[in-house]
Amino acid sequence: MIAYPLGDSLYLNITNRCPNHCSxxxxxxxxxxxxxxxxxxxxxxxxxxxEAIGDPTKYKEVVFCGFGEPLMRLQVVLDVARxxxxxxxxxxxxxxxxxxxxxxxGEDITPYxxxxxxxxxxxxxxENAKKYQEICNSDYGEDAFYSxxxxxxxxxxxxxxxxxxxxxxxxxxxxxxxxxxxxxGVEFRVRHFEGGDGE
Numbered sequence: 259m260i261a262y263p264l265g266d267s268l269y270l271n272i273t274n275r276c277p278n279h280c281s282x283x284x285x286x287x288x289x290x291x292x293x294x295x296x297x298x299x300x301x302x303x304x305x306x307x308x309e310a311i312g313d314p315t316k317y318k319e320v321v322f323c324g325f326g327e328p329l330m331r332l333q334v335v336l337d338v339a340r341x342x343x344x345x346x347x348x349x350x351x352x353x354x355x356x357x358x359x360x361x362x363x364g365e366d367i368t369p370y371x372x373x374x375x376x377x378x379x380x381x382x383x384x385e386n387a388k389k390y391q392e393i394c395n396s397d398y399g400e401d402a403f404y405s406x407x408x409x410x411x412x413x414x415x416x417x418x419x420x421x422x423x424x425x426x427x428x429x430x431x432x433x434x435x436x437x438x439x440x441x442x443g444v445e446f447r448v449r450h451f452e453g454g455d456g457e
Contacts, residue, residue, distance in 0.1 A: 260302045261310035267352075268317040270338070271296045271324025272307060273331050278356050278402070279395040280383070282427050296325035304337045314342060319350040319376070329359035332367055339374040352377040357406030361398050368412040377419040379447075380410050384424070385434035393427065410442055420444040 262269050274296075302310070314320050320342060322328035328335050339351050357380040359367050371378065384390035387403035396402035413420045422439040424432055426448055439446035 259296055260307055263317065266318045267321050268311065268314055268319075269321045269323050270307060270311070270328070271298065271326075272322065272328055272334055273301050273324070273326035274298050275330045276327040276356065277358055277362060277397040278327070281393055281395070282425050298325070301331065304334050307334065307338050308341050311338075311342070313346070314349045315346055317349070319352050321352045321354060323354035327356050327358070327362070328353055329355050329362055329367070332359065332363050332370070336370055336374060343374055350376040352379060354379045356381050356394075357409040358396070358398065358402055360409050361402065361405045366412055368409065368416050371413065372416040375417050377421065378413045378417050379421045379423055380406060380413070382406070382422040382424050382435050382438065383430070385431045385438065389429070393430070407438070407442070410444055414442075414444065421447055423447045423449050425449045
């Protein structure tokens with residue numbers, strides 16, 4: 259399943275790769291969301307993704323979010339977003355990400371989002387690096403936490419809306435996470451462990 263509607267949004271599942279192995283991730287418990295199997299036999303090409311989207315104007319937004327980290331395929335994200343903005347300029351685009359795009363790609367990728375991405379939703383997941391690593395088991399170790407925060411900071415320069423999210427799993431101090439978001443000057447949202455919201 260490449261493109262799947264949830265509520266009034268269209269979600270794009272473009273990779274199953276991710277450098278984090280979060281204990282709460284729905285991939286640990288399920289093959290998909292709302293009956294959609296999100297395990298890919300192969301990663302779809304840009305053309306296949308655009309064909310799967312079709313006309314997105316019936317949705318309130320298009321969201322890069324599936325069973326993997328979309329910024330593992332940065333160029334594909336940018337090419338698909340460019341197609342949408344060129345042909346359907348009124349459709350907002352969101353990326354749901356672990357915020358490790360700069361580590362993954364070896365450069366500051368946030369300037370590429372300007373004019374293409376309307377919202378970046380970043381998984382904060384914990385109030386400090388040690389707890390983040392315990393929960394997220396990142397390939398990058400505790401450096402991942404600091405890179406994610408820096409990514410959020412830099413996104414603010416290029417993207418109209420930046421949101422930090424946290425899953426209300428036991429042991430996470432939600433209020434400390436909220437304070438981090440406030441200090442960064444970005445929005446904050448609590449996601450519930452049950453899943454089902456496409457994240």
